[in-house]
Amino acid sequence: MSDWFQLDKEYMMSTYCRTEVAMEKGEGCKLYDVDGKEYLDLFSGVGVNVLGYNHPKIVQMTMEQVAKSLHLPFHFLNPVAIEYAKKLVDCTLKSGKVFFTNSGTEATETTLKLIDKYRFIANEERDGVVVLKDSFHGRTLGALHFTRQEKVYQNFPKTSIPVYEVERENIDQLEETIIKENPIAIMLEPVLGSGGIYPLSNEYLRGVQNLCEKYNVLLVVDEVQSGMGRTGKLFAYQNFNITPDIIQIGKGAGGGIPLGGIIVGERLCDVFSPGDHGTTFAHSSMGTALGLTVLNTLLDDGLMQEAYETSLYLNDKLQDIQKENAYYIQEVRHAGMMFGISVNDTKENVKKLQIELMNKGMLVDVTQGNIIRLLPPYIITKEEIDAFTYEFISCIHNIAATASI
Incomplete structure (x- = not known):
C-alpha cells in the first residue's frame, strides 16, 4: 500500500489530498482496497456513483x-x-x-x-x-x-x-x-x-x-x-x-x-x-x-422515492446522535441523500474523526474544515446505515474524549 503512495507522490501532481489507501474495485455501496479490505462508501465516489458500484x-x-x-x-x-x-x-x-x-x-x-x-x-x-x-x-x-x-x-x-x-x-x-x-x-x-x-x-x-x-x-x-x-x-x-x-x-x-x-x-x-x-x-x-x-x-424503477425514504431513516439516526452528543455535533442538515454534519471541534480533530471512520471501514468527506459531508449511493440499505451510525457514535466518543471543547 505504501509503495503506491510513494509512486503517487513521485509521478502524480499534488492537486489532491490523498490518503495512503489504494482502491481496486467496488461493488454495491462498498469499495475494496488492494489488500482486500472492505469500506462502506458514504460519499459515492464524490457524488458520482448514485447507483453504487457495478450496478447490474x-x-x-x-x-x-x-x-x-x-x-x-x-x-x-x-x-x-x-x-x-x-x-x-x-x-x-x-x-x-x-x-x-x-x-x-x-x-x-x-x-x-x-x-x-x-x-x-x-x-x-x-x-x-x-x-x-x-x-x-x-x-x-x-x-x-x-x-x-x-x-x-x-x-x-x-x-x-x-x-x-x-x-x-x-x-x-x-x-x-x-x-x-x-x-x-x-x-x-x-x-x-x-x-x-x-x-x-x-x-x-x-x-x-x-x-x-x-x-x-x-x-x-x-x-x-x-x-x-x-x-x-x-x-x-x-x-x-x-x-x-x-x-x-x-x-x-x-x-x-x-x-x-x-x-x-x-x-x-x-x-x-x-x-x-x-x-x-x-x-x-x-x-x-x-x-x-x-x-x-x-x-x-422508483429508485428516487426509495432513496428519499431511506434518507429520512438516515436523517432520523443522525438527528438522534446529534441530540445525544450536542456538545460535539452542532447540527445535522439534509436534503434527501445530502447530509452536512457540523462538528464542534478543530479541523485537525475532524480530520482525525474522518480517518478513524476510514480505519473502521466507513468513508465520509470533510468540507469547510469541520463539516462531515455524506452523499450516499441511493441503493444504501438500512442495515448499512445502522453499521455506519454504530461506528460513527464510537468514533465521536473516541475523538471527543481528546478534544478541548
Missing part, C-alpha cells in the same frame, strides 16, 4: 456499448445522446436544448460562454453574474471565480466577467446588488454542496425567481451535486416552484463516466451557432448511454 444495469449497458463504440465523431448524429437530451428536456423545462460536456466545471464554462454570446446578440449592456457566498461551481479558470470559496480562487487572476457575491437567504441584499450592478444572471446551487450542505429555503428561491422576472435576469441553477435524484426529485430546483433558464449537470449524470452538460430554455437554446462552442468528446457514446441508463433507472 450499468454493467450491462457498458458491455453493450463497448461492443458498438467507445467514441463517435461529433460530426455525425448520435441517437443515444439525442434520446438522453430529449428525456432531460422532457423531465425539466419541457422545451429547450442540451449541450453535453465532460464535467460539471465544463458545464459552468459553457454557461458563461453562452451568457456572453447572449449579451452580444441581444445588445445587452448588463454584465456580470451574481453568486452566493460559499458556493462551488468548478475549478477551471473561469468557473473558479464563480466558486465563492477564497481558498479556491485567491491565487489566480480575476476573470473578465464581473462577479458579485451575496449572502445566501438575504433577498434584500440580492435585490440591492441587482439594482446597483445590473447583472445579466444569477447562478446558485439549490443546495450548497461543498459549502457544507445548506439547502436554500423555498421562500428565498421564490424570491430569487421573482427578482429574475422583475429585472429580466437569467437564472442558472447548478445541479451538478444536487441533481440526478439526490434530493428526492430529479433536480433539486423541482422541489420549489421555480423555472431556471439554465440547469447545469454533472457527477452522477454519466453513471460513472465523465459527463456534464447544460439544459437551457427557449430564450437561450439557439444562441450558439455552429463553431461557437464544442468539445472533442461532446455527447460521448459511452457517457450518454450510461447517463440514459441512470435516468431510466431513476424514473422507471
